Amino acid sequence: MTDLTKLTIADARDALRKGDVTSAELTQACLTAIDAADALNAFVHKTPEVAKSQAEAADARLKAGDTPDLCGIPLGIKDLFCTKGVPSQAASGILAGFKPEYESTVTSQLFDAGAVMLGKLNMDEFAMGSSNETSVYGDAVNPWKVDDRKLTPGGSSGGSAAAVAADLCLGATGTDTGGSIRQPAAFTGITGIKPTYGRVSRWGVVAFASSLDQAGPMTKTVRDSAIMLRAMSGFDPKDSTSANIPVPDFEAALTGDIRGKVIGIPKEYRMDGMPAEIAKLWEDGTAMLRDAGADIRDISLPHTKYALPAYYVIAPAEASSNLARYDGVRFGHRAKLDKGDGITEMYEKTRAEGFGAEVQRRVMVGTYVLSAGFYDAYYNRARKVRALIKRDFDEVFAAGVDAILTPATPSAAFGLGEMADADPIKMYLNDVFTVTVNLAGLPGIAVPTGTDASGLPLGLQLIGRPWEEGDLLNVAYSLERAAGFVAKPTHWW
């Protein structure tokens, strides 16, 4: 069997069960591909020893007939997940040298299911960014390329997206606070789902904005997302916001039959100045779902335009609190102190040296909106607007809408460095279609459905009812089949 790295998780699972391939072979193929792909800067901590020993254990399990879906499947893990004894830095200088003494719940569950960890993946520092340009490891690079420029894989899960799109691993973990799974998935022509808030444990995942953060899979197909999401999900007593409800077999929901499903098309997502090719992609996707028997309905989500400003109060506020723990005392970097420096100087110098510019900016904005005299004007007002944004969705779902179709991003991938001089808000606009979903705690999935004029992938987003990821994945599966997106980046790295 050639090109083992190009297998989907579903196909690899079947081949492993039949004995057509071993996890050791599959893992070695991925490790070889990773070593040849340093130009993408996707894997930032390679763990070949861990991978080989996990693959060996998986092969023994497979031989014994114990074959969970992910048994023997090689995956990449975003650097945001704490992995025992393996560097876990959230792509930040402030966590330089940090090796957790514990394993995140998500990676524990994946490993219990027999998955193999190939290494840790690049990302924006503390998941704050939309282009993977705020990473202490340097930029991750999109395997897609149409001219001399190097393109962003998106962010914050840029390394995960690049690794999956370039066939360096069969799937990867991502996390999504404002669009950090869905935007990079769209920029690289892969699938990524952010589940309902509370579906996947946040324990052991470095916190950015705790009321918004959710982990999810980034994969080559919708079926693979269904398989991987099931393994990542479930109640965890160590996360107080984890939901104690059963996890269904999401893959079993993929019938492809969406006849009679009501799909909402929100008029507020038709932004001023939307590029014609994004508008066309959206219309084409709508037509595909209609042709598959769905009932298309125009809907209104009136508070959509206030989602980004509300997010840029709430997320920095929570970040300023969460990132207070990086003080140079318990883990990571501590600044070299001058004679006479006290503990305050230690904090201030450590945080100035350890945090990059975007993280410092957001921590300070968060500090400001929570400070005395401004708490009501900014933070409480944003939380009220958030309640209204969620109410918009509640009303639409109560009126019978099963899923909502929108573009995933306002454009295709842009060049690395192209936004360097832009004002930060321009970068924030990347999340304009995705951030509402985090604020409302809903599941959202990005599916590649076409390309722009230059040949770069573009994706659509489907938003589902809370806890109904199975239904959402089935609509996504139908869209995936109708779109028939099979393009792959040309190998240049």
Added chain:
Amino acid sequence: MAIDTDTARRVAKLARIKVEDAALPALAQEFSAILGFIEQLNEVDVDGIEPMTSVTPQRLYRREDVVTDGNQQAAVLANAPDAREGFFAVPKVVE
């Protein structure tokens, strides 16, 4: 709302991030741009709306109030930049 350099300095102090004086004007300008963007929220009528605390209307999970973990001093201190005699070490706090 325009943020002046004094406010930028105060915020940096509150956040415990050292910012050189020369960098404060640019920082103040960035804050002003971001806060200007956020001020759109003032257009929304939020009368009678409760600020959201949780997206899922669930009571936080509770458990018995018993010790579930412990005796891990070495693991707790393993990543400390400076640990001595079983403690985290920091510069002198009390004169």
